[in-house]
Amino acid sequence: MSKPKVLISDKMDPNAAKIFEERGCDVDVITGETPEELKARIADYDGLAIRSSTKVTAEIIDAATNLKVIGRAGIGVDNVDIPYASSKGVVVMNTPFGNSITTAEHAIALMMALARQIPEANDQTQAGKWPKSAFMGVEVTGKTLGLIGAGNIGSIVASRALGLRMKVVAYDPFLTEDRAIELGVEKADLDTLLSKADFISLHTPLTDQTRNILSRERMEAAKPGVRIVNCARGGLVDEAALKDLLESGQVAGAALDVFETEPPAPDHPLFGTKNFICTPHLGASTTEAQVNVALQVAEQMADYLVNGGVTNALNMPSLSAEEAPKLRPYMALAENLGSLVSQLAHGNLTQISIEREGAAADLQGKPITAAVLAGFMRRYSDSVNMVNAPYMAKDRGLDVREVRHDREGVYHTLLRVTVATSQGDRSVAGTLFGNEAPRLVEIFGVGIEAELAGHMLYIVNEDAPGFIGRIGTLLGENGINIGTFHLGRREAGGEAVLLLSVDQPIPPEVERKACELEGVKVVKALSF
Numbered sequence: 001m002s003k004p005k006v007l008i009s010d011k012m013d014p015n016a017a018k019i020f021e022e023r024g025c026d027v028d029v030i031t032g033e034t035p036e037e038l039k040a041r042i043a044d045y046d047g048l049a050i051r052s053s054t055k056v057t058a059e060i061i062d063a064a065t066n067l068k069v070i071g072r073a074g075i076g077v078d079n080v081d082i083p084y085a086s087s088k089g090v091v092v093m094n095t096p097f098g099n100s101i102t103t104a105e106h107a108i109a110l111m112m113a114l115a116r117q118i119p120e121a122n123d124q125t126q127a128g129k130w131p132k133s134a135f136m137g138v139e140v141t142g143k144t145l146g147l148i149g150a151g152n153i154g155s156i157v158a159s160r161a162l163g164l165r166m167k168v169v170a171y172d173p174f175l176t177e178d179r180a181i182e183l184g185v186e187k188a189d190l191d192t193l194l195s196k197a198d199f200i201s202l203h204t205p206l207t208d209q210t211r212n213i214l215s216r217e218r219m220e221a222a223k224p225g226v227r228i229v230n231c232a233r234g235g236l237v238d239e240a241a242l243k244d245l246l247e248s249g250q251v252a253g254a255a256l257d258v259f260e261t262e263p264p265a266p267d268h269p270l271f272g273t274k275n276f277i278c279t280p281h282l283g284a285s286t287t288e289a290q291v292n293v294a295l296q297v298a299e300q301m302a303d304y305l306v307n308g309g310v311t312n313a314l315n316m317p318s319l320s321a322e323e324a325p326k327l328r329p330y331m332a333l334a335e336n337l338g339s340l341v342s343q344l345a346h347g348n349l350t351q352i353s354i355e356r357e358g359a360a361a362d363l364q365g366k367p368i369t370a371a372v373l374a375g376f377m378r379r380y381s382d383s384v385n386m387v388n389a390p391y392m393a394k395d396r397g398l399d400v401r402e403v404r405h406d407r408e409g410v411y412h413t414l415l416r417v418t419v420a421t422s423q424g425d426r427s428v429a430g431t432l433f434g435n436e437a438p439r440l441v442e443i444f445g446v447g448i449e450a451e452l453a454g455h456m457l458y459i460v461n462e463d464a465p466g467f468i469g470r471i472g473t474l475l476g477e478n479g480i481n482i483g484t485f486h487l488g489r490r491e492a493g494g495e496a497v498l499l500l501s502v503d504q505p506i507p508p509e510v511e512r513k514a515c516e517l518e519g520v521k522v523v524k525a526l527s528f
């Protein structure tokens, strides 16, 4: 098997390339390319490792015909079209913790720089001036820091600010009272925060809800003389309003590490504004953070490409590298059961349930469900896989239910997939032989043992002597070789089920002739 190929398209610590190679991937490091250059190259790669410079648009994803995973060495993934990647079955992962301390420290550094006007004082001193009385700073001790967003980075900023003897007020709709107490911060609504904060530091992603969260109106309503730090994302603060309010003195200082457009135009209106300082998106730029995120992203991506392990994916449930091999035969079984039920059940299928029993009940349900859906959704799209199947199912309004049974069944482990049809529920079930060989054990209430693979023929007929000979003759006359033969029936003389594996696809005319055989009720050519 050829090695997975990974492209590192942004500047990254060299440990990333080393880890990819050690874990069995071929890796190219080609940074600073234009979108056109990346588009021309990307079809060769199974993995793409990026920071914030590479924009992974729908156009790039369309060109990436082999791509399986995009790994962001960092936190923000607003440069990746995640919905589109999901629809194409590409996993998107990030490293949510590797640079949080570094970024929190940058926010604190900028807050201190604002409090003591360090950049300007430095410039003037080095310019040969000695403007001792021009730079009257403020202490942070006893002042209130307003945090907008108290997730990973916001929480670390809170702990550092408390260490500086500041009071911390936090606005975050997802912050619970208990967590606020644990962090030692006061939970507040945004208006209260604005009215109390001497310093405001932003730590939210950029979303429809957070865009311009510091709008002109809000900055006007803030405590006069407030100082603002943004080390999160450009677009959270209205830049034009910030300039006006810095000039009027309503905002006493502002420090931006991030801009609405990056890099900002050389004549950006904020440049040169009094009490404005900025850095070029340096929040994550420390040796420690860059080693952390490079190692993490390479380990995560290689795990996925080599072993199927999934960590920190934004569009797929996690699956550890230890769990992945154990789950692999279940995934194969699940996908085949999903495919079987979708090939056999008729009509508009709007509900599917996936039951796990015995050993399967102790496994993670989400990956198994994703695999069932991948098999099931293949009736709609050839390019479906475990990543995009749950999204496609949701788009189609499929009601997906997961059921876990504690009870002991006949089999040590069992997966059952049931779809609701206009004729009632239709269900298929399977197990693993020897914990690794997937086997079908039931179709629509009839016990039958079979391996689902390749081309197969499913027949329901009246259980009467002579039928097996008739179907064998028909297939033989049409040059179709039978590989395996599986029989099941509800009761003697009732309905029998026959499942054959054959060496080549069954042509439609043979399917039709089989339908015309005496005693036949249903014929369906299957493929897995």
Ligand SMILES: NC(=O)c1ccc[n+]([C@@H]2O[C@H](COP(=O)([O-])OP(=O)(O)OC[C@H]3O[C@@H](n4cnc5c(N)ncnc54)[C@H](O)[C@@H]3O)[C@@H](O)[C@H]2O)c1
Pocket: 075, 076, 077, 096, 099, 100, 103, 148, 149, 150, 151, 152, 153, 154, 171, 172, 173, 174, 175, 203, 204, 205, 206, 207, 209, 210, 231, 232, 233, 257, 258, 281, 282, 283, 284, 285
């Ligand atoms: N400047 C840099 O170099 C740099 C480095 C790392 C991260 N970042 C950015 O920092 C931001 C925060 O990162 P994080 O790791 O703390 O993320 P996180 O997901 O851990 O925390 C974000 C917090 O924002 C909160 N939030 C969401 N919507 C909100 C709203 N409308 N109002 C208030 N709070 C809201 C969430 O509840 C969450 O607690 C991200 O945008 C990330 O991309 C920037």
Ligand SMILES: O=C(O)[C@H](O)COP(=O)(O)O
Pocket: 051, 052, 053, 073, 074, 075, 076, 077, 099, 281, 282, 283, 284, 285
């Ligand atoms: O979201 C992040 O992790 C930061 O914005 C860092 O971006 P960078 O990797 O381009 O420095």
